[in-house]
Amino acid sequence: MVPPRLTGALRSFSNVSRQDDWTSEAYDLKSKRLQRQELFSKEGLTWKKVTQFFRQHLDKAEQQTAAEQLKRILQAAKQIVGTDFGQETIESAAVFLFKTFYNKDQVGHEETRAIKQMFGPFPSSAAEASFAAIGQLAALSDEVQLEAFVRAQDSRPSLDRTPFGRNISFSYESYALDYLEGVPWACLEDGLSRDISLDF
């Protein structure tokens, strides 16, 4: 719980700040995740393009294996997003899994966190299954070609721009208790300290 604060009193009892209507919506991660998924689906890479890539770059014998792995990824994506969503959402989730795992050699903490950030709690078996399937797909294709394909499809605005404040030195130091004198009874023997009166 937040301790009582002067600025809390100012917000409540003076007319110098906006009276905000704080609803639980402000903390709702479900709608935030949906928002994230929506933004991700607009980032360029689509499931159709992923399947096309493997169709174009693999020979016929390998294509059969690739199709099976692509199907496994979709199934895992369905398990992760749940059954309430349509094909479009499932395919977008499959693309997210593909982008997360195509160049990774394990389901690490970062990857798990990234999936949870996007979809909320999910069965770890689904992440493992998609990781295995994506690993097999990546093994079939040329590493450089695959990397170039994923990068070429990324339509996010370039993040090369230097963020504001990068070169501004910032101190994490914070105010600490700055007391005049120590605890008056700490250094005294039992019985002595309590008798000192501070009544003036």
Next chain:
Amino acid sequence: MESVVAVPLDERRVTEPRGPDDDGERSLPALHPHRMEKRSFVAYRPPRANGSPALVEEFLEHAQFIAEDLDWLLALPHDKFWCQVVFDESLQRCLDSYLRHAPRGLDPAALPASPAVADMQKRLHRAVFMSFLRMATHKESKENFFTPTVFGEIIYNNFLFDIPKILDLCVLFGKGNSQLLHKMIENIFIQQPSYYSDLDEAVPTIMQVLNTILERCGLQQEGAAANEPLKLEARATATAMTMSQEDLVDLVLYLCDTCSTIYSFLDIFPAACATFQSHGFLSRLVSFYEMVVPDMEKAVRKRNFDDKSLQEDLWRRVSHSRRKMVEIVHLLLQHTCLQPILEGSENIQTFVEDFLQILTIFLQEKRFLADYDEQFPVADDISLLQQAFPLLDETRTSYLLQGVESAWETVGRTPPRLAPLNK
């Protein structure tokens, strides 16, 4: 070669595609709600002290969203940044929630136990500060700037800054970033003088907070400050000695936060001292000190605490509050009287008279006067004053200095300058 004259953001227009279903283009003011991106910032929740692994994970997950969104915000070009700041209410709520709920260095158990939580908290701390710093900057570069008056209107009308937020910024970030914060707040007040009016409106509420603390301690009847008639059979109120331990802890925390917040604000932005002083804040604070300090010290010392570490913590907080109140008084005296005298301002006589008048008020508050003199010897200030203003009435200054000596005697202490040296 023809030079291009840069246009302020508030006058600039941009041409943008109409949308996915329309190939055409449209011209819009650069600062327009349609240019804001839908981002849905989430509000900040502080980490729980000694939280379970699940709570730690929950905090990290929540904070990660905010950190990523603020990193994105800070990387936006100037015009897009301002569209987001002005029109995205979720962003404003997010930043405000951080100011309200982020742990201050003075909070009990302010330091997160988990290193991952501490790292994330640091990341957010910096990103929030940089967001406010960017919002307080009306000229980011030669090309990216606002017309100053329009900037003042935008930050004020959209509550990007308000008095509680400014105070929160000081107490959260002021310790290590005082120069930057000073520049920020100075710029805000220069570009938008209405903040002085808001501060003027806020000071009585701050004084009411002092009254509330006195009332809770049973040292002042409700409404007494407003000169309401006292009821003859007023209900017996709790005192610092009799209230529940939980209430006492809350009250000490409230006192500690109030004193620290006012101190950090006035220290970083001394121009506000005049507004505080115009409400007679100084004499109010001094009489508050005289009433509340002995009462709280007595309660913390004499009450029975099962948890001795809590008792020690409360003692340190009362002591910290004492120190901050004395320092606030010194800041107010320094900036509203002494400095103008030393700078040889016009109406020097008025400032001298104000200074002597304030010291005369101190004479009644013995405990405060002794504590003040211990940190900021009154004799030093008077000596300084005599050098700057040789016409100073010596009878009056002698009377004041005698009053200081008498205050020390009354409280049964010896001034450090007179105390025998330990061998």
